[in-house]
Amino acid sequence: MTQQNSVQKHHGAEIELLSFRLGEDEYCVGIMSVREIRGWTRPTPLPHAPPHLRGVINLRGTVLPVVDLSLRLGMDPVGGDARNVIIVVQINGHAVGLLVHAVSDILALESDDLQPPPETAGSDGARFISALAIVDERMVRILNLEAVLPDLTVEAA
Structure with missing residues (x-):
């Protein structure tokens, strides 16, 4: 777990996470990596971009790449309609x-509540999850953004 993800395991420390849905599944990212939450904006596609890179949008004069997180994690794509949101990290x-x-909620968890993901041989997707936690009888996955988005700036160029 890295400083960048703002999900550090310091014994007894409180961690704040932004939780969101991809289909029926719940995921989280460290709140310190979140800059804003925007409503759906149709991205401008880029030629020869990887399938999970939906395109780019104008964010107050800055070109912002938009990743379909569901596709990146090997699931069905997000439809891209008014109910969807873009989390700027x-x-x-x-x-x-x-x-x-x-977006679901902001969660405050103790670092002791985080559990490492199980070791799964050959599972490329397991590296995308930095930790798991049980919150109100539901399992949430905490994303390792550095693994999910390793070279996005190179892909978007």
């Missing part, structure tokens, strides 16, 4: 938009 000094179905 800061990763390695770059802003990136994450297209998700809906």
